[in-house]
Amino acid sequence: MKLINSIKRDFNTMTLVMIPVAIAINVVIGQIVALLKLPVYLDSIGTVLVAAICGPWAGALTGTLSNIIWGLLVDPNALPWFPVALFIGFVAGWCAVAGLFRTWWKVIITGILVALAAATVSTPIQVYLYGGITASGSSFITAFLLQTGRDLITAVLSTNFLVEPIDKIATCLLAFAIIKGLSTRYLARFPRPENITM
Amino acid sequence: MPDRLSFFIPRESRVHSLNPLTKLALAFSLIILAFFGPGLFLPVALYFFVLVPLSLLGKVGKEFLQTSFRLLLPLFAFLFVMQSLFYPGGETVIFSFWIFSATSEGVVFAFRTATRILVMVSSFLLLLLTTHPSTLMNDLSRRGVPASLSYIITSTLQIIPQMQARAVTIQDAQRSRGLDTGGNLINRIRSLLPLVGPLVFSSLVDVEERAIAIEARAFTLPVKKTSLIDIPDSRGEAVLRWVMAALSLMTIGYRIWLSLN
Amino acid sequence: MALIELKNLTYHYPLTNSPALQDLDLEVQEGEFLAIVGANGAGKSTLCYTISGFIPHFFKGELAGSVSVAGIDPTKAGLGEFVQKVGLVFQNPFNQISGSKFTVYEEIAFGLENLGIDPAEMRERVDEIIRLTRIEDLKDRSPYALSGGQQQRVALASILVMRPQILVLDEPTSQLDPIGSQEVFQVIKDMALQGMTIIMAEHKVEWVAEFADRILALSAGQAIKLGTPREVLGSPELPEHGIGISRYTQVARKALQAGLWPEKRSMPVTLDECVQGFQEIIA
Numbered sequence: 001m002k003l004i005n006s007i008k009r010d011f012n013t014m015t016l017v018m019i020p021v022a023i024a025i026n027v028v029i030g031q032i033v034a035l036l037k038l039p040v041y042l043d044s045i046g047t048v049l050v051a052a053i054c055g056p057w058a059g060a061l062t063g064t065l066s067n068i069i070w071g072l073l074v075d076p077n078a079l080p081w082f083p084v085a086l087f088i089g090f091v092a093g094w095c096a097v098a099g100l101f102r103t104w105w106k107v108i109i110t111g112i113l114v115a116l117a118a119a120t121v122s123t124p125i126q127v128y129l130y131g132g133i134t135a136s137g138s139s140f141i142t143a144f145l146l147q148t149g150r151d152l153i154t155a156v157l158s159t160n161f162l163v164e165p166i167d168k169i170a171t172c173l174l175a176f177a178i179i180k181g182l183s184t185r186y187l188a189r190f191p192r193p194e195n196i197t198m
Numbered sequence: 199m200p201d202r203l204s205f206f207i208p209r210e211s212r213v214h215s216l217n218p219l220t221k222l223a224l225a226f227s228l229i230i231l232a233f234f235g236p237g238l239f240l241p242v243a244l245y246f247f248v249l250v251p252l253s254l255l256g257k258v259g260k261e262f263l264q265t266s267f268r269l270l271l272p273l274f275a276f277l278f279v280m281q282s283l284f285y286p287g288g289e290t291v292i293f294s295f296w297i298f299s300a301t302s303e304g305v306v307f308a309f310r311t312a313t314r315i316l317v318m319v320s321s322f323l324l325l326l327l328t329t330h331p332s333t334l335m336n337d338l339s340r341r342g343v344p345a346s347l348s349y350i351i352t353s354t355l356q357i358i359p360q361m362q363a364r365a366v367t368i369q370d371a372q373r374s375r376g377l378d379t380g381g382n383l384i385n386r387i388r389s390l391l392p393l394v395g396p397l398v399f400s401s402l403v404d405v406e407e408r409a410i411a412i413e414a415r416a417f418t419l420p421v422k423k424t425s426l427i428d429i430p431d432s433r434g435e436a437v438l439r440w441v442m443a444a445l446s447l448m449t450i451g452y453r454i455w456l457s458l459n
Numbered sequence: 460m461a462l463i464e465l466k467n468l469t470y471h472y473p474l475t476n477s478p479a480l481q482d483l484d485l486e487v488q489e490g491e492f493l494a495i496v497g498a499n500g501a502g503k504s505t506l507c508y509t510i511s512g513f514i515p516h517f518f519k520g521e522l523a524g525s526v527s528v529a530g531i532d533p534t535k536a537g538l539g540e541f542v543q544k545v546g547l548v549f550q551n552p553f554n555q556i557s558g559s560k561f562t563v564y565e566e567i568a569f570g571l572e573n574l575g576i577d578p579a580e581m582r583e584r585v586d587e588i589i590r591l592t593r594i595e596d597l598k599d600r601s602p603y604a605l606s607g608g609q610q611q612r613v614a615l616a617s618i619l620v621m622r623p624q625i626l627v628l629d630e631p632t633s634q635l636d637p638i639g640s641q642e643v644f645q646v647i648k649d650m651a652l653q654g655m656t657i658i659m660a661e662h663k664v665e666w667v668a669e670f671a672d673r674i675l676a677l678s679a680g681q682a683i684k685l686g687t688p689r690e691v692l693g694s695p696e697l698p699e700h701g702i703g704i705s706r707y708t709q710v711a712r713k714a715l716q717a718g719l720w721p722e723k724r725s726m727p728v729t730l731d732e733c734v735q736g737f738q739e740i741i742a
């Protein structure tokens with residue numbers, strides 16, 4: 001019962017309408033960033049935004065659906081990675097509930113925790129589905145670690161711990177900047193405005 | 199504005215007219231077979247004897263092959279090079295140069311992984327090429343998937359092209375004002391903010407009114423919704439889906455039995 | 460009992476100190492066409508949202524006084540009851556598209572699906588409303604690939620198909636070009652002639668003067684005038700509250716100063732009345 005109430009709390013009509021916009025923000029910014037060849041993905045700003053103002057369950061749903069939509073529109077290769085996106089939203093949401101989305105340095109902590117979750121969850125997917133090697137640049141680090149005698153899981157996990165934080169901290173800070181640009185009156189319509197105001 | 203909302207190609211075919219759930223079940227059971235089924239060559243066989251013929255029957259053969267090549271070729275090339283050189287259990291050296299040596303275990307592993315991914319991606323591709331997203335969502339919500347979920351997915355599919363178009367407009371406007379979007383890393387990061395800011399805020403502003411609009415159309419009214427579009431389904435297809443489900447379960451059972459022995 | 464009854468209504472948006480509506484009394488009879496005029500920020504939208512139940516249900520805030528709309532009291536009933544009796548169409552046509560439908564036909568049916576209407580009846584009702592709102596040629600297009608005027612007619616059709624007892628329109632043409640506005644006004648006029656109860660916030664006073672039964676003038680959340688178009692729009696205090704007056708009234712005022720308007724005649728608000736006044740002076 002407590003679980004169901006906690007989930008229900010995240011979803012009002014504003015959340016329903018917000019999620020598609022957040023997914024579009026993920027996809028469109030993700031594509032622009034890829035186009036500009038920046039060394040980050042920044043493809044979960046919308047997910048973190050929803051997680052912060054609507055809650056962890058809404059954040060998890062946004063992440064999952066972003067991945068599915070990316071798979072539907074751009075590249076079906078993205079589909080098996082949905083658990084990573086799910087946990088990004090989920091962890092960011094609980095961080096916000098715990099008050100870690102109120103000042104920029106707390107947001108950095110959120111970014112680090114989100115990065116740890118993303119790194120951990122993506123490791124088994126990477127190992128069992130792709131044998132540890134994907135078509136991204138960071139796979140060179142994995143290959144290097146393998147050459148130096150690490151086992152596969154350690155190699156992949158360490159690579160992820162190395163590359164995830166920059167991206168996730170930047171993502172959380174950008175989401176925070178967006179929230180700071182929205183009016184209190186607007187934010188008050190969402191399920192968890194107390195996450196960002198004090 | 200890009201008018202392509204998804205991979206869907208509207209054509210009249212036997213595959214198009216299948217119930218969406220049947221195609222979804224087919225995709226999932228093929229993926230389960232490819233990943234958990236026996237034999238090194240099962241995924242390739244599934245691809246050539248099931249997926250390719252179905253894409254031809256669905257009159258989307260050309261797009262099916264083109265899209266899967268475009269999506270998978272870079273990954274496969276990378277996979278083969280990296281795995282044949284760095285596969286951890288590799289012993290049988292095929293050839294070596296400088297400090298690298300390619301092993302046949304690595305090549306086999308790359309082949310296994312690549313063919314599984316091939317089946318995974320092209321199963322979904324076949325579904326997407328022959329099924330309109332709104333038909334799929336309609337059918338799923340008729341079968342009990344929450345209406346809000348199908349609302350979110352279909353509305354996302356429409357918002358993305360609009361936002362992409364808006365991004366292009368903003369980008370053009372900024373370029374004409376002399377904003378530099380090329381050059382070194384710092385420059386490129388700096389060019390990102392004036393582009394992303396307006397894009398994000400203008401789309402967030404709409405959210406409140408859109409929420410009012412769907413409330414006004416009774417979206418959250420707690421009654422059982424009906425559907426304008428009737429999506430055909432048949433007894434035969436239902437049987438087919440059960441067969442596929444059974445086959446998938448058997449495959450998983452086989453895999454578990456194998457790992458226990 | 461009147462179809463809409465507001466008594467001593469005062470409303471504060473959340474986190475605000477000054478009321479957006481203050482001590483408002485209003486009765487609207489079935490079949491009446493009431494227009495609301497007022498400057499920016501006068502409270503027109505707030506009143507529209509109150510009559511359609513979004514205040515207090517969506518906007519929250521503090522509502523004092525009593526509200527009764529088609530027999531529903533917002534303190535006892537939820538938004539669900541309101542949306543089945545009161546249809547709301549507002550300014551921005553683009554934001555009124557549900558977003559989940561790929562053709563205009565499906566878009567119009569969206570509300571009926573949510574009401575649980577049987578598909579056969581749904582088709583009948585959608586076909587009928589498409590005819591009434593003159594959008595037969597749009598029915599297979601994507602709702603996003605339309606002009607503003609076309610989108611607004613689709614928005615109107617999507618609400619009308621749900622057969623509301625009261626139609627609330629919040630400046631439905633303010634974001635449209637002249638042709639789009641014309642098309643939308645035409646549909647509204649048709650509905651008014653069919654006897655629908657209509658509440659419409661609108662700043663195009665020439666149009667309002669011609670078709671509304673009564674006009675409510677708002678300023679800073681308070682009713683400053685309520686009566687027939689001639690009583691309200693001809694009143695000299697309107698411009699003091701920043702409310703635009705009909706250009707026919709403006710002409711007649713100038714003419715009166717120049718001694719070119721019959722002294723006994725009241726200020727005209729429509730073209731016809733204006734012409735009659737000048738005919739009298741010439742004769």
Ligand SMILES: Nc1ncnc2c1ncn2[C@@H]1O[C@H](COP(=O)(O)OP(=O)(O)OP(=O)(O)O)[C@@H](O)[C@H]1O
Nearest residue numbers: 185472475479497498499500501502503504505506
């Ligand atoms: N969501 C809100 N929260 C707080 N105050 C609001 C809100 N919406 C409107 N207001 C305030 O309430 C007052 C009345 O606004 P309202 O939108 O009803 O005016 P209006 O007559 O419709 O104006 P316009 O011609 O600009 O549409 C204004 O002072 C406005 O700033």
Ligand SMILES: [Mg+2]
Nearest residue numbers: 503504505629
């Ligand atoms: Mg207004």
